[in-house]
Amino acid sequence: MSEFELLAEGPEPRQRLKHALTRGQSYVLGRGIEADLIVPWDSAISRRHVTLTSFNGSVRIERFAEASNSLCFAGEVVDRCDLRSGDQFVLGGTVFHLTRPGSEPSAAAELPLQEVAFDAQTIRQIRFRDADRQMEVLMQLPEVISGARTDEDLFFRLTNLLLAGVSHADAVAIVRLGAGDKVELAHWTRRRETAGEFRPSSRLVAESLKRRYSVLHLWPTATQTNPEYTAAAELDWAYCTPVPDGPQATWGLYVAGKQGRTLTNGSTPELETAHLQADVKFTELVAEIISSVRRLNWLERQQAGLRQFFAPTILSALGNELNTETLAPRECDVSVMFCDLRGFSHHAEESAGDLIGLLNRVSQALGVMTSHILQHRGVTGDFQGDAALGFWGWPFSSDESTLQACRAALGIRKVFAETFQQAGHPLANFQMGIGLAHGRAVAGKIGTAEQVKVTVFGPVVNLASRLETMTSQLRVPILLDETLAALVRERLDPSEGRIRRLAKVLPVGLETPLIVSELVPSAADLPELTDAHLARYEQGVDDFIAGHWETAYRCLHDMPATDRAQDFLLALIAQHNRKAPADWDGVVRLQSK
Template sequence: MEHSSFILVAKDGTGSNVTKTRPVVGKAVSFGRSPDNELALRWDGAISRHHGTILSDRDSVTIRCNPNARNSIVFQGSVVRELTLSSTDEFEIGATRFSLMRQALHSEMFGGQGENEEEPQLASQITFTARQLRAAAPDAPEKQLTALAKIPALVESAKGGLELAERLAELLLQTQPSADAAAVMEFHKKASDDNEGSPWGDYVPIHFSFDVRATLTSEFRPSKRVTAAALNSGQTTVHSWGMSDQAGLQATITDGLGWAIAVPVQAAEVCWCIYISGPGMIEQQEQLASNCRFIELVGEFLRSITTANAFHERKSALSSFLSPSIAEKVLSTDGVALDPCESLLAVLFCDLRGFSRISEEYQDDLMSLYKRIRDALGVMTRGIIDADGAIADFQGDAALGFWGWPIGDTAPGMSAVVAALSILKDFSNATAASKQQRFAGLSLGIGIATGIGLAGQIGTKHQAKIGVFGPIVNQGARLEGITKLFGCKMCFDKQTAEQLAGAEMFSDKPVRQLATLQPAGMEDVIDVFTLVTPEDESMSAEPEVIEGYQQALGSFKEGAWQEVRQRLQPWVDKDSPSRFLFDHVSQFGSRPPDGWQGAIQLSKK
């Protein structure tokens, strides 16, 4: 349910009969003389029992007379049966005058905004420090406690911050018998590159929720001057305008109101301002301080609720791409850790293979295809998150994770390899355990690169996401593609391999250097390594094979290719890296190509 941004007040000619309504967007409000109408106007005999309906959308209100209604709408001298208004205005039916007031925050809602319009001369200003308000005695403690006790229920029932602001404005007006208007205004801090002037200094208005008593005879427009003073000073501020024989609080920008209180409430990235205004004078300073103290207590509830909601929203968002422990550390920094920065990072690129093939098989059952891909991406995500990594992106059937940000890590490559091993194991177990063979025809390839990169909240001021940027991202993707050449599940670079050297947790998993490669389109060469895992069915874990391959690789770099073939010949049928290197040497015979420098140049990405 979304309330309209308009309030419609109806009153008779003398002002003794007054009522009002705040429509719900898209829901018709009936009005007429009969008491069963939602807006009952029982005092006016010129209005039919069921006279018509009021329908509101987000930007306008339409008043429509029923076919049998006796009297039409009178608007600016014209007689009509239907009227649509989009701003503050008035019309009449019979002896009843209707005043439409817009609730949304527009500059015309504030006094002193027009070129030729100025606020009345300021007669007095009072500000209260927090210490002064803490010392203020409650004016009606039981009534105030009862009102404060209602706030949790308002919070629970309100659907979002805007509806909560509306409810609080209504509550404030109920608890302030000397006030005729109450408003809760939402402001944001100006961006650092925003040089446009604002009447509110460093603040920009976002939304304006208010409630007025039906007896208020003029349009309610809060003063920007007292609002700006409260926002910029951070203190509760009271303004009065005009001259008086008595020292008191006089008229404000709205006719009929004699004083105004503005209470700033800073909460997370939002600043609220609670505004109360009423007629006449507040005779006693103690009473004024008591009223301000109560309004500040309501503001404290609003601040706490807004801060808590923002915290839980951020925590929920962070939990989608960070592990719970890392998310908690980020939240403890008040968001500073999300700023982009250069760090030592490890990037993991995990690709789902076989997707194109099974896409053709499932072209008539896309939902089943989606569920299989979703489950596979879920295995990748869990592996990255459980190893305290961050999810940077999903690229179709691939996932990109990284380590070293937002919490620094001296060996991020080690964490990335731990995640890779977990992903491969869980994918294999899920494939074996699934009766529906949900991963049949699918396999994984993983590339890991370690180096300096930029990580953080990356994007424009209008749209941003957590991401990683730099050459290591491309290198990680290239290493994933290289796994296909060597028939292994995982490839990583030299810096990652160095972080694994001597680590006890990898003592039972041999690290193998596969080759030195120059990927297509890259000037730099990459020393490519892998870790032998149980999931690598075509790659041997036998110490004799691994040692012999390393010796053959040394000969390969030195250009002794005839020796390479002799060393690898016994293992080509049981070790895929040996098969790749043997076949590559066989293409050229016993001698390397001219200009050989020890690196294989790849022609395809």
């Protein structure tokens, strides 16, 4: 009695053999006629390559010293190995499986009598046999896809549509190839509910999804041979069509049925085969339409998800493919804006009876911020309560990035200034503070296909947030760090905006002092603050840092009464009777964040 069965599988479907191994006996496996187990198709196998000996519940494989090619087992080259049921070894291009007799499902049970693979050229040459009816079925496909709310719902609808389109099919399934090439049934249905469950051919599914084109298998009928040789005893043909759904075809359409005539000697009636091939072409068309629609839906979801972050011009430059490398997180130079509503807690207390109304007002305020960020080719990051984050320099770097950030900030300031005293306006009595900083950060897209977000993180983001907080302490709407101020002073046309140095400060939690500056509107937009005023103010700041507080006081006092920036330094000078402390180092140490 045989203890094991050895199944050999070559690269081609017809290159198969099975041999029983009796306990206690040894066998020579090779390509020559002197071998006990002959594998004629593989030129990489020597005439006498290995011996196989069955004993004690295992089979020992030993390579002949004169064999020209290696023996591979468990991913390693060996000269000898011991196999148990379920193990396999490789010689050349042939894989050998060791199984117990009658084990289910056996590899041989799924060996087709005939296999037909359909590449694109073959599909084009096939003619439809039932075109009118199948076109009627295809016309239902858009409704099937659009009406499905989940993948499970789509699979249910698809299997029924395919049963309608392939009139002589008995069963349809949605199949997946999981870990270890294990076939998973996502959904299946049969034309007759009483027909019971059916088992798709693992070999057929694996070949189709791995090769990425349709494969048809035809088995001998159950009356002609052992029922073991059919994937389901009453079904004798099946094909699987992959659905292109990304880099890998991870699922497919499996259609199976019974032939109208008995197969003999490995041949099929010409008409029967033609109908099956036409059905494969119909299923290919269904798969292609599904793939195209799902890809369009994916692109629309991605575009919708990214539209809130990117200006239209940037989206256009990214293209429909949304290049993963372009959007991937990476380190780059960015200009970061942090824009916050001032006094939000106070507004919330005042609007305790109308929080929905307050939420609508805040939403409009955030809309002003994001619209200006996008208008000036920026990228919007997360909303953080009543604050908006924007940045420039990713995904595309530009010499204009810093200037665009400043233009967006000035645009936001202008809207809030114009609406502050407009009674009844949603933004009435709303003030904002903006912090702008420039430096290295990591920016990129994170998330899934269903939910995408764009983020930026690094010290420069924290600095922009700190600067925004300082705007209320220094009594100005927009603050810049030293790096950004230098870039803007050099490159921004005064007709768009101006720079005013304010102080040298050390925020709480930081170890290095920084010089902060205000971004001031142009003289045309803020005529009460002239260029002469700005020059006079900066002279006062220089005197203040140098410890000449009396002259600093006089310079700062020359500002117009409407200019609140002077209040911060004048208050400090007044507290010390216009005399710098003995240990004065020019740095104002802020007491709160």
